[in-house]
Amino acid sequence: MLSSADLAAVWLTVKLATVTSVLLLLLGTPLAWWLARTRHWLSGPLGALVTLPLILPPTVLGFYLLVLMGPDGLVGRALDAFGLSPLPFTFAGLVVASMIYSLPFVVQPLQQAFAAIGDGPLEAAATLRASPWDAFFTVVVPLAASGFFNAAILGFAHTVGEFGVVLMIGGNIPGKTQVLSMALFNHVEALDYDAAHRLAGGMLGFSFVVLLLLNIFRPMHRR
């Protein structure tokens, strides 16, 4: 079936997508909460910034990230000052890039779910002696369950499918930064269409299953 290099690419992709979506859920939840509830003037610009990766060509995003994270970039020099190695062409670099790339796919479903809940249930919880934290975990999280589900699936799936950003920031190092879409590209370039079919077919099936799951679970926990 798949060659060991292909298997490594699949494994790396799954690992990258898992780490990325878990971290994004942790960081995206407070961000989405703030965006959904604040009336601060910063919410407009910040909201636009979060959405930017949605319309920006991935290569543009990847290019800027490469410049920023490179040895002469702002982030690169900051990391160097702390004695850390630069991020490009590492797994950590891929994670950072993927998080920025997939950010809107996690933040937007959460933000919409939080906005749909509104003030009502939170105020009710407060009158029932629940502190804000308590109310968040016992009322908001269960009511926004479908939002969290969508965010996790979309964040994961979108990271699996990325190409341009990875190409820019991660290069194509087998076993280290070579993800599935890279491996596919290599097979096509080498005219190895059989291997390309196996990877592409797998991706097709995976994407279909993701959308199917979304459709099955979407009506759950509706308010």
Place this chain on the structure above:
Amino acid sequence: MSLRIRCHLPRPAFTLDVDLDVPGDGVTAIFGRSGSGKTTLLRYVAGLERDTGGQLLIHGQTWQDERHWLPTHRRPLGYVFQDARLFAHLDVADNLAYGQRRSAAGERRLSLPQIIDLLGIAPLLRRRVDQLSGGERQRVAIARALATSPRLLLMDEPLASLDHARKQEIMPYLERLRDDLALPMLYVSHSPDEVARLADQIVVLDNGRVLASGPLTAVLASVDLPLRLGEDAGVVFAGQVLERDSHWHLARIGFAGGTLWVRDSGIPVGAGVRLRILARDVSISRQPDHESSIINILPATITAQGREEHPALALLQLRVGETPLLARLTRASAHRLALEVGDQVWVQIKAVALVA
């Protein structure tokens, strides 16, 4: 035991400017048309609206002053929202348990079975919230608020979203609440009927300001206020069933100032009742008219005159013994009979409603 409420809250449509002392027991109705600031006032008491310069002193405990602000979840209150706001992810029993679990065990004065019984919701406990009717929803919401054993119950038009039949279904539960629990309540309403049935005290709000506040009977009987009540202007007072006439199906009700015959609705002799007499059902004559079909004809003294919205009408305040009455008549009649404050007259009462 009292409630001291002071706040200044600018809102787009009005500015709520209130400085109130309300007795800390019984039902206090916060009455006014929509947009008068009733809900904002209730939300302020709950801590859902904030005025850092305001003051809230509830049963001797400071909830808000210049330096302190007690967040909503630390205030021993219960809040019934107009739209119930039950948690959709929990069933009825878990909704009830939500607040109960979070209230201090030492302060529990009401047990859950007691509350479930009081509101008649035992058959609903395992239902999902979206399977409840509007009336059931409100009963569960009231039970959920009671389950925290609040020291003050805030109700924001709990009946407003319900049709007439559902209102009649819930009203007896609210009366039981008032009569069985020694729980002070602030009850927001724009319905004179609900106020007449439930309230002991009333605060009348208009455009964010307090027009009147005090005991229900006295406030309703003032001649300035009925302007805002129109057709619903009238008095409410307490009485007691003295006698039941089984032949004519009438009951004689005693009150401070005399007795009245009303339709017998099966209330036992000795029971306390609440009577409501609308100003439009009271007419005045100089002599007792024994040829009239009206049964309730009582001697009264005119104590004040007020204006009505329509220039053809006049409003009189009278006193039957200690009980005030309002009468609405045409200005032409008042002129023809030469009615003046201090005159002794006869009031003919066409309809008396037993409201509770």
